Amino acid sequence: MNYPVGIRIVKLPCTGRVAVIHLLKALEKGADGVFVAGCMEGDCRYQAGNLRAKKRVAYVRQLLQSIGMEPERVAMYNLSSGEGPRFAEISREMAEKVRQFGPNPVKGKGVRKEKAA
Amino acid sequence: MSTTTPSKLEKILAAGHFAVTSECGPPRSCDQSIVDEKARLVGPYVDVINVTDNQTAVVRMCSLASCIRIKQLGFEPVLQMTTRDRNRIGLQSDLLGAGAFGINNVLCLTGDHQRFGDHPTAANVFDLDSTQLIQTVKRMRDEGKLLGGQEMAEGVRPQLFIGAAENPFADPFEIRVLRLAKKVAAGAQFIQTQCIYNMEKFKLWMQQIVDRGLNEKVSILAGITPMKSVGMAKYMKAKVPGMDVPDEIIKRLQGVPKDKVAAEGVTMAVEQIQELKECPGVRGFHIMAIEWEVMVPEIVERAGLSPRPEVS
Amino acid sequence: MIMAKPKPIEEIINEIKGFDKILVAGCNGCVAVCEAGGLKEVEILASALRMYFGNQHKNMQIDEVSLTRQCDKEYLAEIKDRIGSYDAVVSIACGAGVQFMTEMYNTKRIYPGVNTCFIGVTEEKGVWTERCQACGECILARTGGICPIARCSKRILNGPCGGSSNGKCEIDKDVPCGWQLIYERLKELGELKRFEEPVSPKDWATSRDGGPRKLVKEDSQI
Numbered sequence: 001m002n003y004p005v006g007i008r009i010v011k012l013p014c015t016g017r018v019a020v021i022h023l024l025k026a027l028e029k030g031a032d033g034v035f036v037a038g039c040m041e042g043d044c045r046y047q048a049g050n051l052r053a054k055k056r057v058a059y060v061r062q063l064l065q066s067i068g069m070e071p072e073r074v075a076m077y078n079l080s081s082g083e084g085p086r087f088a089e090i091s092r093e094m095a096e097k098v099r100q101f102g103p104n105p106v107k108g109k110g111v112r113k114e115k116a117a
Numbered sequence: 118m119s120t121t122t123p124s125k126l127e128k129i130l131a132a133g134h135f136a137v138t139s140e141c142g143p144p145r146s147c148d149q150s151i152v153d154e155k156a157r158l159v160g161p162y163v164d165v166i167n168v169t170d171n172q173t174a175v176v177r178m179c180s181l182a183s184c185i186r187i188k189q190l191g192f193e194p195v196l197q198m199t200t201r202d203r204n205r206i207g208l209q210s211d212l213l214g215a216g217a218f219g220i221n222n223v224l225c226l227t228g229d230h231q232r233f234g235d236h237p238t239a240a241n242v243f244d245l246d247s248t249q250l251i252q253t254v255k256r257m258r259d260e261g262k263l264l265g266g267q268e269m270a271e272g273v274r275p276q277l278f279i280g281a282a283e284n285p286f287a288d289p290f291e292i293r294v295l296r297l298a299k300k301v302a303a304g305a306q307f308i309q310t311q312c313i314y315n316m317e318k319f320k321l322w323m324q325q326i327v328d329r330g331l332n333e334k335v336s337i338l339a340g341i342t343p344m345k346s347v348g349m350a351k352y353m354k355a356k357v358p359g360m361d362v363p364d365e366i367i368k369r370l371q372g373v374p375k376d377k378v379a380a381e382g383v384t385m386a387v388e389q390i391q392e393l394k395e396c397p398g399v400r401g402f403h404i405m406a407i408e409w410e411v412m413v414p415e416i417v418e419r420a421g422l423s424p425r426p427e428v429s
Numbered sequence: 430m431i432m433a434k435p436k437p438i439e440e441i442i443n444e445i446k447g448f449d450k451i452l453v454a455g456c457n458g459c460v461a462v463c464e465a466g467g468l469k470e471v472e473i474l475a476s477a478l479r480m481y482f483g484n485q486h487k488n489m490q491i492d493e494v495s496l497t498r499q500c501d502k503e504y505l506a507e508i509k510d511r512i513g514s515y516d517a518v519v520s521i522a523c524g525a526g527v528q529f530m531t532e533m534y535n536t537k538r539i540y541p542g543v544n545t546c547f548i549g550v551t552e553e554k555g556v557w558t559e560r561c562q563a564c565g566e567c568i569l570a571r572t573g574g575i576c577p578i579a580r581c582s583k584r585i586l587n588g589p590c591g592g593s594s595n596g597k598c599e600i601d602k603d604v605p606c607g608w609q610l611i612y613e614r615l616k617e618l619g620e621l622k623r624f625e626e627p628v629s630p631k632d633w634a635t636s637r638d639g640g641p642r643k644l645v646k647e648d649s650q651i
Contacts, residue, residue, distance in 0.1 A: 021469065024476040063473075066438045067481035105484040201583070205630060227590045230582055230600045246585035249630045264630060284591035292589065292612055295625055299587060303627045311591060358592040358599040 003091035006032075015039075016049020023060045023074055030107045033073040033098035037090065040078045050078065070101045122258070124221035124278035125193045126165045126307065128428040129401075130336045135394065136401030137422050138195065138309065138338060139413050140167035141187070143178035152183045153190060158410050160192040162417040164425055165222055167195040167309070167403070171202060174234025181211050185218045195280065196220050199228025204244035205253065209263050212254060216275025224280040224309065225250040247281055248303045254279050255304030279304050284311040285322035286361035294325045301335045308335055309403040312342035315361040316392065323398045332398035339393050342405045343412055344382035347371055383412055383419075390420040430550070431459040431523045432557045433466060433543040438477060441519055444540045448516035449488070451478070453542070454508070454530070455495035456522035463557050465543045466521035468495035474521065474542060499526025505533045512537060548579075565635025565642065571623055573614030578631075580607030586628040 008031070012018065015038035026034045036057055038050035054076050061071035075094060079086045120127045129136045139159045144151040156166060166187055170180040184194035196215050198208060215223065227247040231239045245253065254277050256262050261269040281300045285293050297308065313319045319339070326332055344350045347370045354362035366385070373381045386404075393399045402422070406412050417423045445451050453475045461467025475493045482489040492515070497504045499522035512518065512534055520527045521542035531539045547559035562579045568586075569576060578584045582600050588608030592599030596609045615624050633639065 019469070021472045021476065024473060024480070028476050028480055063438065063477055067442075067477055068484060069480065106480050227583055227585055229592065232600045241583070243583045243585060244633065245630050246583070246587050247590075248587035248627050252627060252629065282591060287589070287591050287593055288595055288606075289609060289612070292609075295621075296587075296589070299625060299627050302625075303587075358594045 003088040004095040006095070007091050014044070014046045014049035015053035016044075016046060018053050018056060020056050020060055020063075023057070024063070027064075027069075027073065027104060028106060030104055032101070032104045033075070033094055035075045035077055035090065035094045037077050037079060037087065040080055043080065069105070072097060073101060073104070121306070122221050122276040122278045123219075124165075124276075125428060126195070126222055127278040129164050129426060130307070132426065132428055134426045135422060136165075136307075136336070136338060137163045137404065137417055137425060138165050138167060138401065139163045139404045139406070139410070140169060140197075141183070141410070142169050142172060142407065143180070143183040145175070145177050147178065149178075149186060152178070152186050155410050156187045156190050156192050159413045160187075160190070162414045162423055162425065163404070165193045165195050167197055167224060170197040170199045170226070170228070171234070172197075173229045174201065174231040174236065174239075176235060181214055181220075184215065184220050188218060188220060193222070194220055195222035195224050196277075197224045197226060198250060199226045200243055200245045200247060200250055201228030201231065201241050204242050205264055208245065208250060209253065209257065212257060212275050212277070215277065216257075216273075221276055221278055222280065223254055223277045224282065225254065225305070226282055248300055251279055251281055251300055251303040251305050278306055280307040280309060281305040282311070283308050284359045285313075285319055286311060286315060287359040290318075290322075293322060294329065294331075297326065297335070298329065298331060301331055305335055307338060307400075309338045310340040311359060312340040312405055313389065313393075314366050315363050316389070318361060319393075320396055323396055327398045332400075336400040337398055338401040338403040339390075339396075339399050340403045340405060341386050341389055341416070342407065343386035343409065343416065344370060345379050345409055346382075347378060383416060386416055387419045390416070390422070430462050430548070430557075431525070431545060432463045432547050432549045432559075433460050433523050433545045434463075435465050435470065435474070435521070435543050436541065438474070438481070441474075441540065441542055442478070442481060445478075445517055445519060446482075446487075450490045450492075450515045452492050452494060452508075452512065452515045452518045453478070454499070454518050454520045454522070455493075456497075456499045456520075456526050457495055458498040458500070458522075458526075460521060460523055460526075460543060461495075462551065464555075466523070468493075470521055471495050474519070496522075498522075500529055502529075502533060505530055563636065564631075564633070565639075566632065571628075572611045573618055573620065573623075575607065575611045575614055577607050577611060580605070580610065582607075586631060 015036050018036055023034050036053050038053050039045060044050045057074055057076040060074045064071045077090045120131050126136055141155040159166060168180045168183040171177055180197050184196045187194040225247045231237055231241050253264055257275050258277055261274045283297050350362055350367045350370055353360050370378050370381055390402055404413055404416055453471050455466050455468055455471035457467055471493045475491050479491050499505060517538040519540050519542045520530050524545040527539055527541045548561040549557050549559045552558050560579050564578050577586055577588060581588055582598050583590055589606050593606035593609060596606055598604040598606050612624060615621050
């Protein structure tokens with residue numbers, strides 16, 4: 001199975017665990033794109049976690065739009081856990097899309113944050 | 118029935134005649150000629166002319182000014198007042214103005230929400246509701262007192278025949294009669310209903326009113342609006358809140374050639390009036406031919422309600 | 430609870446774009462319950478702002494804090510030592526919190542990050558609706574526990590009006606007719622008599638109409 005080199009995988013028991021802040025942080029820290037790979041709709045191992053993830057992805061897209069970034073840098077995909085080749089395909093698709101947008105403009109800019117007290 | 122005011126409407130009803138009223142929508146400008154035109158058109162065929170008050174929350178020449186003008190032309194106006202735009206101070210103030218110019222009829226309404234109008238961002242008032250406005254007018258007239266306690270001497274109190282609106286077709290049906298009873302308890306003397314198309318439902322409502330003896334205490338004027346087109350009928354069925362238009366009405370209009378639809382609508386209105394004359398408790402008709410005032414004379418004549426009786 | 434919703438981020442950006450050091454301050458009270466101004470929302474707003482200004486090639490420091498409440502001085506005092514180092518604060522507390530912070534730190538610009546909407550309840554997760562208009566003279570005993578001032582669009586006391594349709598308010602078919610709810614409840618309670626008596630005009634002087642209000646409980650004062 002062949003998928004692009006620059007993919008960092010974060011494993012979770014269920015995509016329902018993905019919070020809006022995780023998606024934002026990934027981009028803030030320089031990822032060019034983030035995709036959430038969850039179970040097929042109707043087949044969520046934990047009932048509806050993937051539906052919640054879908055809504056949170058939609059919310060982040062809106063937020064990205066309002067700060068002038070391409071909403072499609074964040075995406076939701078659904079597949080079953082056995083579909084290795086499909087995962088590779090999605091990875092390639094996402095990588096290609098994001099390549100078209102260009103690197104994340106946040107990268108390398110000196111935006112600072114001190115730790116909260 | 119003796120009368121409480123110099124109102125011609127009250128006198129007609131007291132004499133046992135069917136009353137006929139109509140309405141005039143003032144212009145959205147300072148063009149007084151529009152008021153004159155409408156008043157002269159319907160005036161000779163009705164007992165009193167209602168003037169709407171920023172109907173559907175659309176800014177129009179104020180009802181009070183238009184009423185004064187109608188009185189100057191020799192006709193008798195009904196001041197419609199909603200509680201949406203003015204607080205109790207403004208409302209009582211306008212009522213004093215109405216009284217000063219010899220206006221003898223008031224229709225107390227809550228008013229459509231401003232969302233429907235041309236100024237949906239306005240703050241609304243609703244300091245009082247229609248029932249409380251009825252109480253207020255009655256108090257000013259019969260006790261000579263303002264809500265705040267100020268007293269007016271006899272002879273300088275507004276002499277207003279008090280009306281209210283009722284919609285027999287809004288939900289839930291069972292509340293509609295209770296609401297009417299409440300308004301009568303507050304002082305309503307005449308009622309103009311929402312325009313009627315569902316005759317069965319209206320007669321059911323009237324039956325309940327008669328059963329409670331309310332028709333002895335208040336005069337019910339049935340609302341009649343002629344349908345001008347199939348489009349209008351469909352619009353009213355689908356888009357106007359609280360409106361009940363049975364399919365038979367639309368079918369009947371669809372069953373005639375396009376150039377005859379308006380005439381059919383007028384015929385249907387006349388037939389309704391004829392039928393409702395026989396309905397116990399109905400004391401008159403309120404003909405609302407919106408932007409079609411020109412048809413009012415024909416409707417009144419064909420319904421056998423012309424000429425209007427003289428009362429002193 | 431007081432319900433609020435986040436302001437469009439463009440509005441916030443417009444107010445702070447001239448500064449270099451911003452503190453985003455949340456509140457763990459009401460606005461955390463309606464997911465508009467708690468710690469989670471502080472993190473989200475701060476992250477989005479950093480990305481925006483980063484993309485604009487602006488070197489900006491955006492920090493985060495969330496206080497227990499912003500309507501009590503003892504909690505606002507917790508940032509006393511660090512607030513001096515910021516050019517401005519975006520407070521995502523309700524309007525009361527934003528103002529109270531302004532009063533305490535009156536040399537600092539404090540900008541609101543949410544629109545405060547109403548006093549309401551959580552109908553289900555993610556859905557909040559209005560229940561109380563703070564009129565200052567509660568009449569719930571007479572209306573079966575349903576408030577006509579908050580739940581009737583025209584706040585009438587002798588309702589319903591003639592515009593309700595299928596139990597819904599004329600302004601929006603998703604808004605239940607407040608008076609229909611009251612009627613049904615009074616019917617259930619066997620208290621329809623309340624419905625039949627005309628209610629006199631309300632004294633609005635206890636509500637916003639009477640001017641800004643104040644409550645003093647003397648036995649609580651030190």
